[in-house]
Amino acid sequence: MITPQCLKLRLTSMVLEIHKSATKDEIRKAYRKAALSSHPDKVPEEERATAEIKFKSVQEAYDILYDEDKRNLYDTHGMGAFNGSGEPGMGAGPDIDDILAQMFGGGMGGMGGMPGGMPGGHRPPKPRRSPNEEQKYEVSLEDLYKGKTVKFASTKNVICSLCQGKGGKEKAQAKKCSTCGGEGYKQVLRQMGQFLTQQTVPCTTCNGDGQFFSPKDKCKKCKGNKTVEAKKILEIYIPRGAREGDKIVLEGEADQVPDQEPGDIIFHLVEIDHPTFERAGADLMATIDVTVAEALTGFSRVVIKHLDGRGIELKHPTKSCGVLSHGQVLRVPGEGMPIKRSDARGDLYLNVNIKFPDDKWKPSPAVLEKLKEMLPKPDPLIQADTVDEVDYDPKSNLDAFGANDPAGGSAWEDDDDEGETAQCATQ
Numbered sequence: 001m002i003t004p005q006c007l008k009l010r011l012t013s014m015v016l017e018i019h020k021s022a023t024k025d026e027i028r029k030a031y032r033k034a035a036l037s038s039h040p041d042k043v044p045e046e047e048r049a050t051a052e053i054k055f056k057s058v059q060e061a062y063d064i065l066y067d068e069d070k071r072n073l074y075d076t077h078g079m080g081a082f083n084g085s086g087e088p089g090m091g092a093g094p095d096i097d098d099i100l101a102q103m104f105g106g107g108m109g110g111m112g113g114m115p116g117g118m119p120g121g122h123r124p125p126k127p128r129r130s131p132n133e134e135q136k137y138e139v140s141l142e143d144l145y146k147g148k149t150v151k152f153a154s155t156k157n158v159i160c161s162l163c164q165g166k167g168g169k170e171k172a173q174a175k176k177c178s179t180c181g182g183e184g185y186k187q188v189l190r191q192m193g194q195f196l197t198q199q200t201v202p203c204t205t206c207n208g209d210g211q212f213f214s215p216k217d218k219c220k221k222c223k224g225n226k227t228v229e230a231k232k233i234l235e236i237y238i239p240r241g242a243r244e245g246d247k248i249v250l251e252g253e254a255d256q257v258p259d260q261e262p263g264d265i266i267f268h269l270v271e272i273d274h275p276t277f278e279r280a281g282a283d284l285m286a287t288i289d290v291t292v293a294e295a296l297t298g299f300s301r302v303v304i305k306h307l308d309g310r311g312i313e314l315k316h317p318t319k320s321c322g323v324l325s326h327g328q329v330l331r332v333p334g335e336g337m338p339i340k341r342s343d344a345r346g347d348l349y350l351n352v353n354i355k356f357p358d359d360k361w362k363p364s365p366a367v368l369e370k371l372k373e374m375l376p377k378p379d380p381l382i383q384a385d386t387v388d389e390v391d392y393d394p395k396s397n398l399d400a401f402g403a404n405d406p407a408g409g410s411a412w413e414d415d416d417d418e419g420e421t422a423q424c425a426t427q
Contacts, residue, residue: 024066027062027065027066028062028066031058031061031062031066034058035055035058035062038051038054038055038058039055040052040055126259126260127260128260128261129260129261129262129263130254130255130256130257130260130261130262130263131254131255131263132254132263132264132265132266133254133255133264133265133266134265134266134267134268135265135266135268136267136268136270137248137268137269137270138270139238139269139270139272140272140274141272141274141279141307142307142308143238144238144240144243144269144271144337145241145307145308145337145338146240146307146308147237147238147239147240147242148237148238149236149237149238150236150237150238151233151234151235152233152234152236153231153232153233153234154231154232154233154234154253154265155229155230156229156230156232156253156254156255156256157227157228157229157230157255157256157257158228158229158230158256159226159227159256159258160221160222160225160226160227160228161221161228162219162221163219163222163226165226165227165258165259166226166258167209167213167218167219167222167224167225167226167258168213168218168219168224169217169218169219169220172213172217173217174209174211174212174213174217175211175212175213175214176210177203177206177209177210177211177212179203179204179206180203180206182210182211183203183210184202184203184206184208184209184210185201185202185203185208186200186201186203187199187200187201188201212224226258227256227257227258232253234250234253236248236250236267238269239340239341240338240340241282241337241338241339241340242269242340243269243271243279243281243337244269244270244271245268245269246268246269247266247267247268247269248266248267248269249264249266249267250264250265250266250267251264252264276304276305277307279337281337281346282336282337282338282339282344282345282346282347283337283346283347283348283349284307284336284337284346284348284349285350285351286304286348286349286350286351287350287351287352288303288304288314288330288350288351288352288353289353289355290303290352290353290354290355291354291355292355292356292357294316294324295323295324295325295352295354296323298315298316298317299314299315299316300314300315300316301313301314304350306335312335312348314330314350324352324354325354326352326353327351327352327353328351328352329350329352330349330350330352331347331348331350332347332348332349332350333347334347335347335348
């Protein structure tokens with residue numbers, strides 16, 4: 001078992017080249033020597049990028065080992081307790097383990113630098129399929145009624161045709177990742193509130209592959225990513241009678257991943273609200289406007305335009321239906337939504353709205369007298385000992401109902417205000 005002291009020895013001996021028991025003075029001298037030898041200005045231009053990374057690692061090692069508190073934290077938790085800049089916290093950037101493992105071929109300390117993989121854990125099994133891609137797709141009620149075929153352009157990752165998903169040149173050999181020991185995953189410490197928790201995460205050095213190609217050996221087309229972006233025209237069919245929440249699956253059209261079957265693209269249908277029709281399962285409901293004259297004397301006309309553009313005509317009255325009343329519901333069998341995988345359909349429900357004349361209608365007194373004679377007579381007069389004739393407001397509403405109650409207890413309440421308690425403010 002590798003102890004924290006051994007981990008610190010790796011860090012100090014390979015980066016600063018000092019012993020684990022080194023004093024602060026020895027650490028300072030070793031830092032100056034290492035910083036001078038790895039300074040980017042002291043090396044040829046082609047080695048400058050490597051030198052800059054090593055110089056940064058030397059600085060980080062010095063910051064950690066010279067500070068007693070950080071040195072203690074490193075002894076206890078390794079590099080997983082640092083955020084990549086020598087400060088305790090969550091790993092936001094590349095840490096010293098990953099940088100040194102890739103550049104110098106050895107673990108520099110910390111939980112992720114242990115050879116042979118992760119202590120107390122194993123690499124999670126590689127999935128058989130790449131992840132599915134799921135997204136919402138809005139569709140109109142007309143398209144759900146008639147069915148629709150939709151074509152669209154899709155951009156996805158496909159296996160690189162040059163390297164066949166290898167990531168490197170034809171004769172190049174990938175190097176085993178020393179950061180994760182070829183496992184592809186490592187254990188790191190993450191700060192959750194006031195606590196440090198251990199998690200298994202993909203190795204950032206090799207991107208979870210367990211191996212990697214050096215920059216000069218990477219595939220020129222995919223740059224070592226193994227996949228490239230490609231555009232493809234896809235087609236989905238929305239069947240007649242489909243509804244909210246139905247899934248349209250395009251099998252194998254998700255991003256491609258080497259050594260895995262491609263996942264599916266899954267569309268979840270979202271039904272757009274319709275201005276005329278309301279849907280409940282296979283049934284439809286709509287409101288039709290009928291004048292007072294039509295309700296009383298009858299009509300024969302198109303009352304609504306259906307989802308496929310057909311006009312729905314009603315003839316009134318019928319033998320079973322005399323005068324129409326406000327709020328009456330007329331059911332039209334078989335004019336609802338299609339039922340998937342069958343020839344059956346739901347029903348159409350028409351809610352009757354009687355439209356009374358507005359202020360523009362000004363009949364003559366003679367016409368009104370004729371209407372009184374033709375229309376049903378009112379109920380018997382209400383008898384009372386005293387009768388007062390009063391004025392009234394013909395344009396009022398119930399918003400002010402109960403507003404004159406000083407306690408507010410009997411004020412009119414909307415359903416939206418249910419559960420709220422009215423209180424009197426002390427003046």
